[in-house]
Amino acid sequence: MSAGDAMVVIGGGQCGARAVQVLREGGWEGAITLIGDEAAHPYERPPLSKAVLVGERTPEQGAIHREAFYREQRVDLRSGCAASKIDCAARAVTLSNGETLSYYRLLIATGAEPRRMSVPGADLAGVHVLRNAGDALAIAGELGPGRRIAVIGAGFIGLEVAASARQRGCEVVVFEAAPRALMRAVPAEVAQCLVDLHCERGVDVRFNVQVQRFEGEGRVKGIVLGDGSVVPCDAAVVGVGVAPRVALAQEAGLSIDNGIAVDPMLRTSDPHIYAAGDVCSFVHPLYRRRIRLECWRNAEDQARVAALNMLGRDEVYSAVPWFWSDQYDMTIQIAGLPAFGSTQAVRATGAASKVFFAFDEAGWLVGASGVGQTGEIARDVRVAQELIARRIRVDPERLADSATKLKSLLAAAVH
Ligand SMILES: Cc1cc2nc3c(=O)[nH]c(=O)nc-3n(C[C@H](O)[C@H](O)[C@H](O)COP(=O)(O)OP(=O)(O)OC[C@H]3O[C@@H](n4cnc5c(N)ncnc54)[C@H](O)[C@@H]3O)c2cc1C
The missing domain is CATH 3.50.50.60 (FAD/NAD(P)-binding domain)
Incomplete structure (x- = not known):
């Protein structure tokens, strides 16, 4: 196999598994290899702390792709196999079994590990x-x-x-x-x-x-x-947080800055190598600072952008962050980055449901956190996500007023 026709993805998690799918859907005809150090085929992590712990489902039920996907899509899945070295000059990855794989483009999606x-x-x-x-x-x-x-x-x-x-x-x-x-x-x-x-x-x-x-x-x-x-x-x-798994990238000489540092197209300091998901840090075009996200939606969205750019596109990653957590019968949904806010407006959206909108010092909406019943917060959090994405300036009092239909703010934007 020549380096010219192989895509290699390190990390068989949320991001890696989605990236190989997008590479194939995006028209890549050559070899695709997905290297994952876990024995199981790629699976979703969110159920692990919820349905799996309460005994309602098994980890296998959260498989990201059907068993047949890898065969049908000609993805060479190497489960239970770690990448142990990246040689940027030779464009090659060494595996824990001693094998060496050449790549045309490489994606590092090694995630994070618990502290x-x-x-x-x-x-x-x-x-x-x-x-x-x-x-x-x-x-x-x-x-x-x-x-x-x-x-x-x-x-x-x-x-x-x-x-x-x-x-x-x-x-x-x-x-x-x-x-x-x-x-x-x-x-x-x-x-x-x-x-x-x-x-x-x-x-x-x-x-x-x-x-x-x-x-x-x-x-x-x-x-x-x-x-x-x-x-x-x-x-x-x-549960005291996670650290991005950067050892492999660091040893290969790639730039590290609270994760593998990537540019807006998710390219590392080596133009043939991309990084995405929990492991990478990037400058978000809306927030204009380097951030690293640890959430499912980000892993999915960055997988897509990284894969398309590996195929030669020039997509900038600009999705407004979105995260959820379920505890008992309550859901929390977060759009944007509420931590960057300095003032807030609160909107009651149901008997025991509220959405908190966060504004920065210049008065821009930077985040929204909804807590309560999914059906009572999801729509407003989604609108907030769009208001942030489109940089629509909104009056906090109107957001707080439950009589205001939030969708109307998308149309009647005050710039
Ligand atoms: C218990 C739990 C619950 C969560 N719940 C939520 C939730 O409710 N909402 C939400 O938004 N997010 C949630 N998340 C976060 C979300 O699951 C992660 O953000 C997402 O999995 C990140 O995807 P990733 O592909 O970047 O990393 P991962 O999914 O961690 O995948 C990385 C993979 O790479 C492998 N790997 C690492 N090094 C190597 C190597 N050298 N060679 C080969 N393979 C390697 C790892 O073993 C792993 O399989 C949860 C996470 C956990 C752990």
Whole structure:
């Protein structure tokens, strides 16, 4: 095989699996290889902390493509095989089995990995992180009526695990070092709605708490906090964020800046290599700063743009970020980047549903966070996403007024 006719994608996750599909649909006739270090065929991660933990589905039911897809689309899927080296000069990737693959264009979609805690006992059995199917099955095996589950970190993963564990009848305590939940992601009021819901369902959520160590002999049986108190537990789940998997790119000499740094077309510092999904950072044309996103929609959208650009197009990645989380019967949906806002307008969209709109100092809408029932927030969050994308200037008072039909703001834009 000559380098001239091979597309190689490293990372058989959300982004890699979608990218190979777009490469074929986009007309690539040559070889396509997808290298994934997990044993399973590519699957969706969002159900892992929700339906898989509550026992409603298996990870395999979240397969991104049907089994036959790879054969029918002539995608050479190398599951259980890691890429161990990229030689940019030779345009070749070395695999863990010693094989070398040449590429015409390469996509790095290696995702992110959970941060571990560096406190004593963090490696005891029963202390888990959650990123892949194996992690989810191991945690699911810990859950059951009366089991005491400690969750470290009140971010999205931690709170989703807490909700699932509670639904399985566990006694759940959440420890968060910060003064509130979801510190980087949503306004304080949205975080509070979720925390209230957890408290109503019987979860013990504690803020400003430092975990000093995990204790137990061979297996965790308690958590020692900063004030010296010990909270007994049968298992713990650490959800303290993720780090982009950049080692391979870094060793290959590609630019790194909170992830693999890519240009607006998702090209790395080597013009033959692209990066997309959780692993890359990019300057968003609307926000004009380098950001890195960790969400499903971004992985899907960047896969598409990267693949088309690998085929020779010049598409700029400009999608307004969109994210969701489900906890119990409540959904949270976020469009844009609320953290970049300095003022806000609140709109009641249902009995217990609200959308919080965030504005920057210049008065531009930069984000919207909806919390409540999906049917009561989804439409308004979608309109907010469009208002942000089209840079339509809106009056916060009109957004807050539930009598205003938000769609009308798309037409009657004040520029
Ligand atoms: C439990 C969980 C729940 C989530 N829930 C939501 C949600 O509700 N809403 C939402 O918007 N987002 C959610 N996300 C985030 C979303 O799933 C991720 O943003 C998305 O999976 C990112 O896709 P990716 O392809 O960039 O990375 P990944 O899906 O992580 O895929 C990367 C793949 O590359 C593999 N890999 C890494 N290095 C190598 C190598 N050297 N060689 C070969 N393969 C390699 C990895 O093992 C992995 O399979 C959730 C994530 C998790 C973990």
